[in-house]
Amino acid sequence: MKNFFEKIKNALPKDRKTQIIVSVLVLLGLVGGIALGNFSSNFVAGMTIVNLPGVPVLPESTLDPNATPGAENGLPTATLQPILEIPEPWDGKSRVNILILGLDARDLEDKAPRTDTMILFTLDPVNLTAGMISIPRDLWVKIPGSDYGKINTAYSIGETYKLPGGGPALAVRTVEDLLGVPIQYYAQIDFEAFIKFVDHIEGVKVNVPYRMQLDIVGTQRSVWVDPGVVTLPGELALAYVRMRNTEGGDFDRAQRQQQVILAIRDRILDFNMMPTLIANANEIYADLSAGIRTNLTLQQTIQLAQKIFEVPRDQIKQAVIDGKYVNFGKSPTGLEILRPIPDKIRELRDEIFYGQTSSPSSSPQDIQAILQDEHANVEVRNASSSAGLAERTSEYLNGQGINVVEVTNASYQVYSRVTLYGSKPYTLRYLVDLLKITSSSNIIYAYDPAATVDIVVELGDDWAASNTLP
Known part of the structure; x- marks a missing residue:
């Protein structure tokens, strides 16, 4: 040949x-x-x-x-x-x-x-x-x-x-x-x-x-x-x-x-x-x-x-x-x-x-590299009854390679919710797994040309009760 x-x-x-x-x-x-x-x-x-x-x-x-x-x-x-x-x-x-x-x-x-x-x-x-x-x-x-x-x-x-x-x-x-x-x-x-x-x-x-x-x-x-x-x-x-x-x-x-x-x-x-x-x-x-x-x-x-x-x-x-x-x-x-x-x-x-439906990388180091490469801009909102939850969660996410650009509060809700505005599937999947979101109604695909972030995370009392953050 x-x-x-x-x-x-x-x-x-x-x-x-x-x-x-x-x-x-x-x-x-x-x-x-x-x-x-x-x-x-x-x-x-x-x-x-x-x-x-x-x-x-x-x-x-x-x-x-x-x-x-x-x-x-x-x-x-x-x-x-x-x-x-x-x-x-x-x-x-x-x-x-x-x-x-x-x-x-x-x-x-x-x-x-x-x-x-x-x-x-x-x-x-x-x-x-x-x-x-x-x-x-x-x-x-x-x-x-x-x-x-x-x-x-x-x-x-x-x-x-x-x-x-x-x-x-x-x-x-x-x-x-x-x-x-x-x-x-x-x-x-x-x-x-x-x-x-x-x-x-x-x-x-x-x-x-x-x-x-x-x-x-x-x-x-x-x-x-x-x-x-x-x-x-x-x-x-x-x-x-x-x-x-x-x-x-x-x-x-x-x-x-x-x-x-x-x-x-x-x-x-x-x-x-x-x-x-x-x-x-x-x-x-x-x-x-x-x-x-x-x-x-x-x-x-x-x-x-x-x-x-x-x-x-x-x-x-x-x-x-x-x-x-x-x-x-x-x-x-x-x-x-x-x-x-x-x-x-x-x-x-x-x-x-x-030839598979997930990235070939699976180690924590590789996952962190994938999240950094995807470079999603994430806003974290505290919708729980636990003060300071958004700040602690944001600090943890930054350490995992996720770019948290804004931390704020939101109206109270029991269950955490994630809203996706951009094409950032690996960050989305990571957040859904981390927050243990099982209901599809709490994973929202939204369209907003004026959106300044790719993903909005609203932390509910379910995350406040189950997280193991320091």
Whole structure:
């Protein structure tokens, strides 16, 4: 395998821009599916679907007879820069997290579009495991340096206000805050590249679960797909991952995106497509009208691709932040939103990252380090009949690595209560266990954009009677 990658590296075209584009395309083909989602293109409708080897491609006779040949999508294509910033060199041993971004086709006329797709890919190069988590665009989160909003607006805010690193950097920071993990790399690509790339690997083979109608982007054509294994060329693969008119809506779409991501990986491996892609680098570049924006260097891309090849297929975990991890609601302005349930989302993260629903660290020292790293701002209120309880409890919590920023009194209550305003699941869990809160009615998930703390702790007489504080 090592010699194989050395040959690939030597065979790369000498032009650096082409090298980067081809390498990133290969990497994204393996791990990110070229940021699946909506896209904008100017290709002509009615193009002939190529005949692919293996599983038969859907015949042309299945096209909608009422289609209007020659119709075009007049939306412009986004033009992106190849490289934005370069992170620290990867040591080849540390876990790597990559945020895959796709832009909303409806916004591509704007200079600051929103993201339509966010997928966090993680790779453990030591244990040879990997995973991906799809993040829904309507998730209601705190945007760093801004107010609460849908997570898909982070990119737009970064671009609009020309923040350091632009949209990708703010999107990365927002996802880091949501999931509580560092993200070293990002990759953003225009979606027309998805069609081109899938065609260059001669289609993707997917198992369609039920009969569905695929609407081809930019045309009035539709294709009915029967259940079973089919090989889809680029435009049909795009229609497959874009479709939302199912019971699960965006959640179902995210699952299809991940299905196609792995189908691309399997296609490259099964048909040994990587050498072909590299040999045809100039042609591939000529076919791609949009650029790539990423902080991956060529060397990092080759390193990552080599490790990803070594990860067994059954060691790639998949997850979607769906209805089990959110509450459905409306924003203050009436938008349909998804309110995250922070502790459930972090448990999902741990399952994908570590294969368990809690952090791998368990010693008192490690727990203290986790609490310090999470850096939750906590307010402690004395709602008991015991004077000075809040002060003594705050002193103890500070010693455990919790950042108590305010101590005050509250109206009397028998049972202790914890209210969570931010995404601080480990601190929340620690406090619930410490205070022995067993009733879910005393664990409150609240929304308040004006909140100055992440967690409010109200100490009741139950804690006054049971604590062992000095």
